[in-house]
Amino acid sequence: MRTPHARTTGTAVRLLLALLLLAATAACGNGTSTTGPTLTMLVPWEDQSELSAFQQVLGRFQHDYHITVRPTPTRALDQVLQTELQRGDPPDLAVLPTPGTLSHYARQNSLTPLDGLADNSIARSLPAELRQRFGPQWYTLIEAGTQHPYAVVVKANVKSLLWYDPRRLGQPAPGTSSQLADLDGTLSRQRGTPWCLALADPPNSGWPGTDWIEDILLHQSGPRVYAQWVNGQLAWNSQPVLSAWQTWGRLAGDPAKVYGGASGALLTPYSQGDLPLFNRAGGCSLAHGALVPNSNGTPRYRPGRDYDFFPFPPNNAAAKPSYEVAGDLLTVFRDSPAADRFLSFMASTEAQRIWPENQPDQAFSADREVTGQLRSTYAGDRVAARIDQMLTSPDATLCFDASDSMPETMAAAFDRAVLAYLQNPGQLPALLDRLDQVRAGAYSTDHPSFTCGT
Incomplete structure (x- = not known):
């Protein structure tokens, strides 16, 4: 699931x-x-x-x-x-x-x-x-x-959310992707590991990373390109998809910027991935995804005071809002x-x-x-x-989760590629080529055309 x-x-x-x-x-x-x-x-x-x-x-x-x-x-x-x-x-x-x-x-x-x-x-x-x-x-x-x-x-x-602790992150929320990159750099210099990331969720471990890449592609390239990719009409090694992976690699896909490093991200259950957000002695400053921080945990944290979010920023602040849902x-x-x-x-x-x-x-x-x-x-x-x-x-x-809308074999290969990429970012070209090979056989002639809701 x-x-x-x-x-x-x-x-x-x-x-x-x-x-x-x-x-x-x-x-x-x-x-x-x-x-x-x-x-x-x-x-x-x-x-x-x-x-x-x-x-x-x-x-x-x-x-x-x-x-x-x-x-x-x-x-x-x-x-x-x-x-x-x-x-x-x-x-x-x-x-x-x-x-x-x-x-x-x-x-x-x-x-x-x-x-x-x-x-x-x-x-x-x-x-x-x-x-x-x-x-x-x-x-x-x-x-x-x-x-x-x-x-x-x-x-x-909504999946296009970036969570933070307002008492720990007092600066204005980034309104563009370049401002998010600047914030990432500032947090890296000041605190070392800006991002919470947890990818373990058997039998579909890796899907939180696919959400990242989907969100980046949607906000970098727009809903039309996003839909083409979901429909199998856009190659995985095409520039928009490659750029989304590379952007994630510079942010939370970089083990040096993730709490616990690559092993922590690979082994930590998704439901516990937000907990370091509240650890002010170390921890991390930002988390991505739909799950409200610690919504099932104890103690209960108060919204607006202990945690808040900003929408995933687009390349252009004037762009019409788009959200992955x-x-x-x-x-x-x-x-x-x-x-x-x-x-x-x-x-x-x-x-x-x-x-x-x-x-x-x-x-x-x-x-x-x-x-x-x-x-x-x-x-x-x-x-x-x-x-x-x-x-x-x-x-x-509103664009439904991309991998959830792809054929099952394509989505499963995407999950595995995320896990492999985090362990060895240098193999990205080979991973994308393998995903294109899966794409060639995953889409049947009667696969329905995916469309973002507008």
Whole structure:
């Protein structure tokens, strides 16, 4: 799974407890028994805090509609889906973690498009409602290169964030890539290791580095070039892609500028990578990514005082804002009136508010109406409020995570290349040539055309 959920290794006992908790919620809702239909659903969340927050959403639905929803959490979601589809027994619903997975199952005709649901009234109204409330940026993304919407975004994140401790980094945030390079140089001279970096997250270790390169390419070369690269139309050894790797190499890809060096970056779990940000005796000054610093750890740090962020800077300060984003995508594998009712509920402003209200520092809605409704929730958290506004800004271009939108073999090769590059930056030309060899065979003729949301 390559999404920016808080990542923990977890034990079998914790997972069992979480499953039992969800089963109890599915059976009882908020203390009210359900006697209606039962829906099965695969979800990519194994972290207990995410499961507990999702439990609140399920509880509201089951209480109001008397439809039981039985979620099964798994990190091997795609493998489980493939197996169940081959058996002819897919789940009713699944929350897909990447648009690449979404487009794969849409191309296989395994999914029911939202405008073709069994409940004709929902099929007619839901796409128009999503287009209006979520905006064209997100609507383009849930079409996944097709002519039909296939998903409801149940949780969204921005990846184009650079985190820092305001009490440690008192200077103005850089507004351009050259200013970021200047800040990097200043921090290197004054403190030695400016960057936090953690790449370990089996079985997809390396993906935090791919996020770096994707963000750099997006802000150096723009959404059009970014989309060409995702679609396999731009060679890995082309100048825009090469420049993105080289820029990362001068910043956080340089082991001398990373807390713990190359071995620290390669071995530190992603969920713990931000902790040195708060170590003023040594540590690091900047971290990149969607995960709010220490959002699952203790002690709790206060937003705005202990941590803050600035958006990843473009080459030109006057450029239209572009952000790399990610989201969890609710889809229908086995259509029924009950499944349609759940999908409609999850798209509603009521449901879209529940998760952010329970986890305001981890979960965000892409719904523009909900953004306004959550002002009281974000009253004491301007960090979360700014992220929420970035996700729903009508002036921004939103580009889904590039590797999440590439064919699986391409994304896996990208992960491995990041790990190899950090161990030996001198092999970059050979790594890019190998990635081009993978590209030659990874893209099928019917691979959907990726487009950034505008």
